[in-house]
Amino acid sequence: MSPKDQTTGRPGQRGPRHVAIIMDGNGRWAQARGRPRLFGHHAGAKRVREIVEACPDLGVEYLTIFAFSTENWKRTQVEVAGLMSLFRRYITKEARALREEGVRVRFIGDRVRLDDKLIRLMDELEEMTAANTRVHLTIALNYGGRDEVARATKRLAEDVAAGRLDPASVDEETLPKYLDTYVLPDPDLVIRTSGEARISNFLLWQSAYAEYEFIDTLWPDFSSEIFAGLVRDYGARDRRFGGVRA
Ligand code: FPP
Numbered sequence: 001m002s003p004k005d006q007t008t009g010r011p012g013q014r015g016p017r018h019v020a021i022i023m024d025g026n027g028r029w030a031q032a033r034g035r036p037r038l039f040g041h042h043a044g045a046k047r048v049r050e051i052v053e054a055c056p057d058l059g060v061e062y063l064t065i066f067a068f069s070t071e072n073w074k075r076t077q078v079e080v081a082g083l084m085s086l087f088r089r090y091i092t093k094e095a096r097a098l099r100e101e102g103v104r105v106r107f108i109g110d111r112v113r114l115d116d117k118l119i120r121l122m123d124e125l126e127e128m129t130a131a132n133t134r135v136h137l138t139i140a141l142n143y144g145g146r147d148e149v150a151r152a153t154k155r156l157a158e159d160v161a162a163g164r165l166d167p168a169s170v171d172e173e174t175l176p177k178y179l180d181t182y183v184l185p186d187p188d189l190v191i192r193t194s195g196e197a198r199i200s201n202f203l204l205w206q207s208a209y210a211e212y213e214f215i216d217t218l219w220p221d222f223s224s225e226i227f228a229g230l231v232r233d234y235g236a237r238d239r240r241f242g243g244v245r246a
Contacts, residue, residue, distance in 0.1 A: 014235035016188035018062035020210070021051070022202055025194030025218030038082040043220035045090050052103060054224035055135045058231045062136045062184055066202050070110070070144030084118060087141065091121040095128065102134030108180035109143030110151060138184060145204030152178035181206055189234050191227075193219045209241050 023044055030040030048065065055063055068083060075083075098105055107122045114122075122141070155178050159165035165174075176182060186206045190199070195216040199207065213230050 015059040015231055016211075016234050017060070018064070018185050018187045018189075019055075019060050019231070020064040020066070020187040020190045020203055020207070022066045022190070022192040022200060023047075023219040023222075024192055024196055026220060028194065029218040029220045037079055038086070040218075040220060041083055041086055045086055047220060047222050048090075049094065049097070050224050051222070051227055052098075052135055052137055053101065054227055058228055060135070060231065062138070062187075064108075064138040064140060064181075064184070064187060064203070066140045066143065066200075068109075068141050068143070069201060070142055070147045071201065073113070084115065088118050088121055091118075091125050095125050098125070098137070099129050099132065102132045103129060104132040104134075104136050105129045106136070106138045106183075107141050108138055108148070109141045110147060111142065113142055136184070138181070140202070143180070143202075145201045147201075148180050149175075149205060151180075176205065179205060186210065188239075189213065189230070191215065191230055193217050193222055209239070211237050211239065 026040030026044040027037040028040070029043060030037050033039070051065075052063060055061070067087065072083070073080060105125050107126065111119050111122070152175055156165065156170070156175065160167050181203070184206075186208075187203060187210045189212075190203070190207050190210045191213045192199070193215055195214070197214040199212075203210075211234055213233070215226070215230070217226060
């Protein structure tokens, strides 16, 4: 399937094939309860399973979630270490259920700053779920859209320098092949929770024609019912990809 076809979804399908979520608001959710920010992240992690499980019935084949951005290193050392520990625990605890429920897990982002134990767990989870096809769950970890495009461009330039790629052949179908998401269709719907209306460096290239939903709910309060409502609303949207209605 060419990247062009990917942006058009499945013929005759009204629902989104690929939903991407910016899971925002964990800190505020915890603060409102007088608890430390990490309490909110733990509550947020519990929401992930419910949303993954809701996907097949809603016709969502691909779910991509933003777990940690290239900018999140600016948070306190306690919060960063707590999040890294949460990711390790999540993978260890959820691996079996994910495999048994037919979820294929992939990670996107730059692994260079992640610790060896976490990288090993990520590799193992990708490997043990590689044959699954029911839901494709992609977890963005140390991910930034600009960083991804820069890394992709570097690899593309290396191919040009080595004579493997003719610069004259480079077009908008070339670059996506170098992105972390090269095997994924573009997102049809991007959801951000917590009332912030910005995309914070998430899937910049891939979301060029995505539909957006910015909702006030904080991520730990997000539910499969809210998710189903947003998926339903998407069906009413008129996506023209820069063209006009037939
Ligand atoms: C943004 O909320 C959230 C994050 C930076 C972390 C997202 C992580 C999770 C939901 C937890 C686990 C995920 C997995 C895959 C196990 P925020 O801290 O910016 O909230 P705030 O804007 O209210 O401060």
